[in-house]
Amino acid sequence: MAEYNAMDTAAFKGVWVFCEQREGAIQTISYQLLSEGRKLANDLGVELCGVVMGSEVNEGYVKALGGYGADRVYYIDSPLLKTYTTDGYAKVLCDLVQDKKPEIVLIGATNLGRDLGPRCAARLHTGLTADCTHLDVDVEKYKGFLRETSNIDVENTAFEENTNLKMTRPAFGGHLMATIICPRFRPQMSTVRPGVMQTQPFDEAGMNKVVIEKITPALTAEDIHVQVLDVKKSARKMVDLIGADVVVSVGRGISADPKKGIALAEELAGALGGVVGASRAVTDADWLPSDHQVGQTGKTVHPRIYVALGISGAIQHLAGMQDSETIIAVNKNASAPIFEAATYGVVGDLFKVLPDLIKEIKAIKAAQ
Amino acid sequence: MKAIVCVKQVPDTQGKVAVKPDGTMDRAAMATITNPDDLNAVEAALQLKEETGCEVIVVTMGPPPAEGMLRELMARGADRGVLVSGREFGGSDTFATSQILAAAVNKIGVGPEDIVFCGRQAIDGDTAQVGPQIAEKLHMPQVTYVTEIQKKADGLVVKRMLEDGYMEMKVQTPCLLTCIKELNQPRYMSVPGIFECYAKPLDIFDYNALKDDPLIETDTIGLKGSPTNVYKSFAPPVKGAGMMVESVSQLVGILNDKHLI
Numbered sequence: 001m002a003e004y005n006a007m008d009t010a011a012f013k014g015v016w017v018f019c020e021q022r023e024g025a026i027q028t029i030s031y032q033l034l035s036e037g038r039k040l041a042n043d044l045g046v047e048l049c050g051v052v053m054g055s056e057v058n059e060g061y062v063k064a065l066g067g068y069g070a071d072r073v074y075y076i077d078s079p080l081l082k083t084y085t086t087d088g089y090a091k092v093l094c095d096l097v098q099d100k101k102p103e104i105v106l107i108g109a110t111n112l113g114r115d116l117g118p119r120c121a122a123r124l125h126t127g128l129t130a131d132c133t134h135l136d137v138d139v140e141k142y143k144g145f146l147r148e149t150s151n152i153d154v155e156n157t158a159f160e161e162n163t164n165l166k167m168t169r170p171a172f173g174g175h176l177m178a179t180i181i182c183p184r185f186r187p188q189m190s191t192v193r194p195g196v197m198q199t200q201p202f203d204e205a206g207m208n209k210v211v212i213e214k215i216t217p218a219l220t221a222e223d224i225h226v227q228v229l230d231v232k233k234s235a236r237k238m239v240d241l242i243g244a245d246v247v248v249s250v251g252r253g254i255s256a257d258p259k260k261g262i263a264l265a266e267e268l269a270g271a272l273g274g275v276v277g278a279s280r281a282v283t284d285a286d287w288l289p290s291d292h293q294v295g296q297t298g299k300t301v302h303p304r305i306y307v308a309l310g311i312s313g314a315i316q317h318l319a320g321m322q323d324s325e326t327i328i329a330v331n332k333n334a335s336a337p338i339f340e341a342a343t344y345g346v347v348g349d350l351f352k353v354l355p356d357l358i359k360e361i362k363a364i365k366a367a368q
Numbered sequence: 369m370k371a372i373v374c375v376k377q378v379p380d381t382q383g384k385v386a387v388k389p390d391g392t393m394d395r396a397a398m399a400t401i402t403n404p405d406d407l408n409a410v411e412a413a414l415q416l417k418e419e420t421g422c423e424v425i426v427v428t429m430g431p432p433p434a435e436g437m438l439r440e441l442m443a444r445g446a447d448r449g450v451l452v453s454g455r456e457f458g459g460s461d462t463f464a465t466s467q468i469l470a471a472a473v474n475k476i477g478v479g480p481e482d483i484v485f486c487g488r489q490a491i492d493g494d495t496a497q498v499g500p501q502i503a504e505k506l507h508m509p510q511v512t513y514v515t516e517i518q519k520k521a522d523g524l525v526v527k528r529m530l531e532d533g534y535m536e537m538k539v540q541t542p543c544l545l546t547c548i549k550e551l552n553q554p555r556y557m558s559v560p561g562i563f564e565c566y567a568k569p570l571d572i573f574d575y576n577a578l579k580d581d582p583l584i585e586t587d588t589i590g591l592k593g594s595p596t597n598v599y600k601s602f603a604p605p606v607k608g609a610g611m612m613v614e615s616v617s618q619l620v621g622i623l624n625d626k627h628l629i
Contacts, residue, residue, distance in 0.1 A: 086510055111422035111530050115512045122504035127595030130495040150602035178601040185595045225509035226539045233533040342610035355596050360620040
């Protein structure tokens with residue numbers, strides 16, 4: 001194995017995406033990250049590699065990663081990697097990083113990716129930025145991003161010209177945005193939540209020319225200090241926020257009567273053919289289970305219609321829904337930040353506004 | 369047997385957030401609370417104490433006023449506290465923070481049956497990185513997103529939450545667990561606990577107390593030892609507000625005209 005020194009930044013080249021599989025199926029976050037990684041690799045003029053770990057993963061699935069942008073796939077095959085364990089996956093990923101030396105490693109911020117990423121960053125002695133919502137290497141592109149989305153006076157601000165990965169995420173409890181860099185160590189690691197990056201169309205030519213390198217890892221049962229006894233699916237059906245056409249979300253504004261507020265949101269969602277989402281305040285209070293949460297620490301959605309009921313609109317929440325096509329906000333407080341993100345705003349008490357809104361929408365639907 | 373719980377005092381970001389002119393958060397101007405997930409970690413340790421009689425030690429890194437939080441946690445039932453505090457530790461990112469906390473846990477001492485508890489993530493940063501990074505520095509197995517813990521003769525059986533279910537696993541001790549709100553309902557301080565908490569021992573670990581640990585080097589802690597730096601921080605641009613509508617009928621009319629419903 002090549003000698004490893006995380007500070008020897010010049011020795012690191014290439015962009016990697018950890019492509020998570022569960023029960024043999026590649027998770028869709030992997031395609032989103034490959035699409036994003038492709039742009040970064042193009043800007044840097046380097047190779048994009050997917051890393052798949054598992055046991056007897058369908059080779060068609062592995063090859064398909066080329067269709068989403070990978071030039072090369074390292075497929076690490078071992079019965080010990082069939083199901084995720086921190087010890088097994090961290091050892092294999094760290095060994096591979098130390099051997100091949102990529103400059104960027106992207107990992108999906110799933111419950112497993114958020115377990116793997118920090119463990120590896122600590123072992124590799126490098127930085128990790130969690131839950132990024134935007135990534136750039138090119139300074140001009142980063143400036144363009146700031147012009148569109150920030151209050152920074154870009155023309156009168158100095159920017160160092162380098163290709164460090166600029167990792168942007170909501171910070172300070174979601175009240176500000178921060179761009180983080182990891183200038184002295186490699187690889188630069190970041191996690192990204194599912195749904196944040198867009199998957200580019202599948203490209204068959206890419207699939208046909210991808211290079212697959214199958215690797216048998218130096219991993220033994222003694223390396224793994226946990227034993228997975230069982231993996232069970234929840235009996236309750238999870239809400240599909242990311243795939244929904246319409247999302248009706250409730251916030252702290254329902255606190256006067258959470259049950260009634262949620263019932264009204266469900267009725268409106270039913271009338272519009274959508275599902276119910278929630279702000280963090282609502283899931284923290286256990287008024288709805290956490291799979292309903294929209295926001296930086298929940299799901300990122302871009303539905304055709306997003307309805308925000310009694311949600312003030314902290315950056316934390318906006319990060320998860322501001323790219324929705326049409327945003328309708330109902331809030332008692334006329335100066336709530338949500339009205340700045342909204343296409344249409346109604347100032348009023350959701351308990352009073354909703355019954356009328358549901359009635360009128362149902363009447364129109366009935367007439368259609 | 370010991371249960372060592374790493375906790376953090378955080379600004380109450382649910383309340384009013386104060387921002388300094390340079391765009392960073394004005395922590396001094398904001399109310400502080402114990403990080404919510406950390407209360408679940410403390411509760412898990414206290415339940416383990418009820419079951420096994422183990423000692424519960426709460427550890428935090430922060431400025432001297434964080435002692436108040438440790439006293440509150442001792443009023444809930446923790447046996448002693450450790451405040452890790454020093455100028456040298458300031459400006460640490462998650463990597464550097466985990467170096468320091470791991471050194472503090474080493475100084476407390478980890479026995480074969482011991483468990484380190486953390487909350488999954490803190491509400492000011494939401495990274496969920498410090499727990500796994502401490503586990504790596506201590507060379508112990510970790511389980512994150514823990515929703516259930518059973519103590520067995522030869523280790524623990526725990527459930528960890530997945531997006532669509534859970535994983536049940538057996539883990540050897542010593543180990544580190546990160547806890548989520550589904551794990552338990554944190555107890556309140558008790559009246560006798562409040563009376564006793566100021567008599568319980570509280571150690572302060574400063575730079576000198578930890579400097580002999582190999583994890584503590586000038587280039588692995590504090591701002592200088594942090595691999596990540598803030599490059600820019602900013603607020604979103606002031607956008608023109610959307611169209612405010614006067615009535616539900618007007619809104620429904622527009623939505624209908626635009627074929628949105």
